Amino acid sequence: MTTSPWPDEPPPCPRTLDDVLAYVFTRLTAGVSDRASPYRLPVLASQGADGGPDLRTVVLRGFAAHERTALIHTDRRTPKCAELRANPRAALLVHDAASNVQVRLWGTATLHENDEIAEAAWAATGPGQMVNYATQPAPGAFVPSPPALPEASPAQARANFAVVRLGFHALEFLWLSRRGHWRARFEWAGGQLIANWQMP
Ligand SMILES: Cc1cc2nc3c(=O)[nH]c(=O)nc-3n(C[C@H](O)[C@H](O)[C@H](O)COP(=O)(O)O)c2cc1C
Numbered sequence: 001m002t003t004s005p006w007p008d009e010p011p012p013c014p015r016t017l018d019d020v021l022a023y024v025f026t027r028l029t030a031g032v033s034d035r036a037s038p039y040r041l042p043v044l045a046s047q048g049a050d051g052g053p054d055l056r057t058v059v060l061r062g063f064a065a066h067e068r069t070a071l072i073h074t075d076r077r078t079p080k081c082a083e084l085r086a087n088p089r090a091a092l093l094v095h096d097a098a099s100n101v102q103v104r105l106w107g108t109a110t111l112h113e114n115d116e117i118a119e120a121a122w123a124a125t126g127p128g129q130m131v132n133y134a135t136q137p138a139p140g141a142f143v144p145s146p147p148a149l150p151e152a153s154p155a156q157a158r159a160n161f162a163v164v165r166l167g168f169h170a171l172e173f174l175w176l177s178r179r180g181h182w183r184a185r186f187e188w189a190g191g192q193l194i195a196n197w198q199m200p
Helices: 017-031 079-086 116-123 127-133 154-160
Strands: 043-047 053-057 062-064 069-075 089-096 101-112 161-175 182-189 192-198
Touching: 017 062, 017 089, 017 101, 017 161, 017 182, 017 192, 043 079, 053 079, 069 079, 069 116, 069 127, 079 101, 079 161, 089 161, 101 116, 116 161, 127 154, 154 161
Parallel strands: none
Antiparallel strands: 043 053, 043 089, 062 069, 069 161, 089 101, 101 161, 161 182, 182 192
């Protein structure tokens, strides 16, 4: 039996705007620790150095619904860090293909390299992940051939480690189905949440 790409029923629960927001927050929270979840691998968008768009897949390392923040671990030498320093406006996109759901978040990114946010994230980083931050030369440098995995020197990896913290002020949920598509937008302004259905 093939699975329809257009499920008849909405993903469990969301019937009201409150339900939709709870649905998205639950999945983003679970995505941090669920390796099988599509919410674990969002796409982070920023403004590229040339003024055009830039985007890349990242691992969602933290999500706090009450603060409206998402955490991503990275190497401070990557181009995205320079881009976010120049223009902190950023967005995250998740596509859950099994449920035909797309989630977009828009917000402002801050970089954390030597504060308690970075220290807490580093403390939770295992040796297998440290190698990602220990490359020589820096990520993005042109090299004559694909490099071998670097020896992970924890001190060197720590020196390159950074956390991107995206505080978001807007969220959009889109669900496609045969019965009709649902789109909802949530915006936080002045301590208030404004929630609306939208034409898909
Ligand atoms: C499945 C997957 C997960 C990734 N996770 C991260 C991540 O958590 N942090 C990160 O900096 N790059 C991650 N990357 C690599 C980025 O997509 C990107 O190639 C790299 O960070 C350089 O991006 P930049 O040149 O825009 O800075 C991941 C790539 C893939 C394919």
